[in-house]
Amino acid sequence: MIVDIRNMSKSFGSKSVLNNISISVKEGEIFSLIGPNGAGKTTTMRCIYGDLRPDEGEIDVFGEKFTQKQKTKIAVMSEDRLTFGRFNGEDYMKMWAMIYPNFSRETFSDFAIHYKFDLKQKIDTYSMGMKTLFHIALTVSSGADLLILDEPTQNLDPVIRHEVLEMLKDFANQEKKTVIISSHEIYELEEISTSFGIIKEGKLLYTDTIDDAKDKHRIINQGETIPEGEVIANIDDEVLIKTQEEVGRYPTFREISLAYLRENKVFKPFNKK
Numbered sequence: 001m002i003v004d005i006r007n008m009s010k011s012f013g014s015k016s017v018l019n020n021i022s023i024s025v026k027e028g029e030i031f032s033l034i035g036p037n038g039a040g041k042t043t044t045m046r047c048i049y050g051d052l053r054p055d056e057g058e059i060d061v062f063g064e065k066f067t068q069k070q071k072t073k074i075a076v077m078s079e080d081r082l083t084f085g086r087f088n089g090e091d092y093m094k095m096w097a098m099i100y101p102n103f104s105r106e107t108f109s110d111f112a113i114h115y116k117f118d119l120k121q122k123i124d125t126y127s128m129g130m131k132t133l134f135h136i137a138l139t140v141s142s143g144a145d146l147l148i149l150d151e152p153t154q155n156l157d158p159v160i161r162h163e164v165l166e167m168l169k170d171f172a173n174q175e176k177k178t179v180i181i182s183s184h185e186i187y188e189l190e191e192i193s194t195s196f197g198i199i200k201e202g203k204l205l206y207t208d209t210i211d212d213a214k215d216k217h218r219i220i221n222q223g224e225t226i227p228e229g230e231v232i233a234n235i236d237d238e239v240l241i242k243t244q245e246e247v248g249r250y251p252t253f254r255e256i257s258l259a260y261l262r263e264n265k266v267f268k269p270f271n272k273k
């Protein structure tokens, strides 16, 4: 197990932000943390890479409690991106090469050429999308065994977004590295994730591999007999049910995510039928 979180809770002052979260991520997986704004995705990630300490619960990373020596095995793309704005691209690359013993200048250089990074330009003056791409290039070149990427496709145009997702998939498959991604983009996560966790208001609503999640749920049409199981939510005119019975049809990942996030609280102000 690369990351094993057991019963983690975290509050900021009197505000409870994470409530009894348990997640495990295996080697070579691309694990997606899905949830609405303010759900607790970033806080969960910060706890994994030791930036925050949980109030309760335990986290093992690479099979042991987090210590500073694990930092070179984890590369992080945080929500606030690259914070030393007066560094230029070359400065950043040198800094990461100093931190990460297995940093690949060759991989980084492939990115720099393909995306035409101006390494003499100050990071502050990069466009938002370029900053994101540059940060992705650093993490993927770092040689770290675990990448933690907070909304890695934010600000990317659709073509580059697709390219980056395919690249992450190859990266996990071929290099046997593990990736944890947070995003709201359930469409794009379906393309690359092998497992996922759905977080809402600090609670983990569901976690599984994508294949097992599809296996454990069915979509039933109105009119079909409801089988034994747990009704998760309506999706338009259909219902997602957690059941072992061979009924209805298998759901897509998007349908599973939507149903768990919705919990039957659908907002349709212009259609109150």
Ligand SMILES: Nc1ncnc2c1ncn2[C@@H]1O[C@H](COP(=O)(O)OP(=O)(O)OP(=O)(O)O)[C@@H](O)[C@H]1O
Binding pocket: 012, 015, 017, 035, 036, 037, 038, 039, 040, 041, 042, 043, 044
């Ligand atoms: N340092 C902090 N002090 C107080 N509250 C905080 C702090 N950091 C996060 N929070 C709160 O914790 C909750 C979860 O925040 P978090 O950033 O983890 O959510 P998120 O799921 O990543 O959201 P988003 O998708 O909008 O980035 C929010 O209500 C946020 O305001």
